[in-house]
Amino acid sequence: MKTDLIYEQQGNNVVIFNVFPFDLEQTLDCGQSFRWCRVSDNTWQGVAHGRIMKIAYNEGSLTLFNTNTDEFNKIWRGYFDLDRDYAQIIETIKSDRVLTKAVEYAGGIRVLRQDPWETLCSFIISQNNNIKRIKGIIQRLCMHFGEQIGEGFYTFPAPEHLAKLTAGDLSPIKCGFRAKYILDAAQKVAEGRVDIYNLHKLPITKARERLMAIYGVGPKVADCTLLFGCGFIEAFPQDVWIKRAMKVLFDGSLPDVAKPYAGIVQQYIFHYARITKLEI
Template sequence: MKEDGNLAKKNDAFDLEQTLECGQCFRWEKQQDGSYTGVASGRILNISEQNRGHVLDDPFWKQYFDLPLDYEEIRENLAADDPTLARAAKFAPGMRILNQEPWEALCSFIFSQNNNIPRIKGIVSRFCVGFGEKIGSGYYAFPKAEKIAGLCEQDLAPVRSGFRAKYILSAARKVAQGEVDLEALKTAPLPEARESLMTIHGVGQKVADCTLLYGLHRLEAFPMDVWMKRAMRTLFPGREPESFGEYAGIAQQYIFHYSRNHPELFVTEKESAAVGM
């Protein structure tokens, strides 16, 4: 399902807001004119509906936004036999899984533990300003694992990441020393890749699967947080993540985004009576 030359059609199936505000990334900010400005792999970008055609001519950004993959066909196949998944996919058909830098994704989802998106963005921003290379006026690259590996928890105090600091240090040291080889995890069997990430102090299955999906582009990975567990229990009772197949991660993103935007689906009869629904 790689690129077939019909890039205009794929551009039409790509929505900036759905992609950049679905909880998979934390370094993009919406501007007053509706455009988005962010940093990825040391590159600064402002992208809008008006300039995205030109932006996506650049091979790096075309790959970053996963334009070569035919999401329309994947969405149709996922939805074919499941009306609930069809509704979820239809709610955000322009959402795509970004090709983020693996180390950045690992750190970002360590920071995400027991946290909300505004606070995660703040922590990531302070982390970059404090330890990343300056790449433009007010912009910083994501700090390298090798630099963070030489720090201590006190050094990370200005980031205000709390208990997560020691987890970041563990991740940095294992990555810098080659104990966790992120590049190798792109092709390792999924259980083996997950197990390797979980050797990092503080990384459980949810953070490992987020890293696999959002940083290593392992589209079969299916992160399960509180929302997803509730969604699976309510909307897909008895169904296992593996049943969604090789693109389970894309299905997960449709389900997650749909569920977060439709909390009424999870109101119990008792709760409904209490609020007069």
């Protein structure tokens, strides 16, 4: 982990210096989060942890608009995983020929540390779905059941709120068969049967087991929640692309050098597989 993060308050903004590697598009539009949109070539805006954030990246400097250093340290520093030494991780995994090529396609990705409940609900919605439709369902969910915090911006609805609803109540968000999964998740989290905000304290196998007690949550949704919402970077979600990539590129087993960072490496492999169609 890095300990030399350099940042300062500049007016209403916080600027973080020497952030390498980092790519906003690769990080915010790669399918790990669904509430960000591009507002210009190097600027994105979205909602996370109940706050609206606009962010820009240019030549190693990351600018967070309309915030302060206290909020940066409390929320955004961890959200963007800025204390992790991604350059060192990349250098380590480059001892593998295939991973060296994979990093060339998406080496600017950082694994976000999102709200665990929002992550779980989002990846329940993601099942048998595409990114455009996922974003639409989540936007409608927030509009109908979240709180407005700005023009066109809403918080993600709390599990306690959704737990009181019926499948019929969710019909305006057009989530189809996933409604019953969302409600079961909300009820189990609201009632404390799944203590989602303390899963990070458990061994990964136990945490995965707790999540899979939710109706409709299988290994992939559980591992996405663990990786993107609970900080388990050893979690390794597998969709059809990853399963195929593992078979074609690695004979079914992740190289040992990558296993401590399996979740981060998964992102490199996923984008390499999608872009190249697994051409070697």
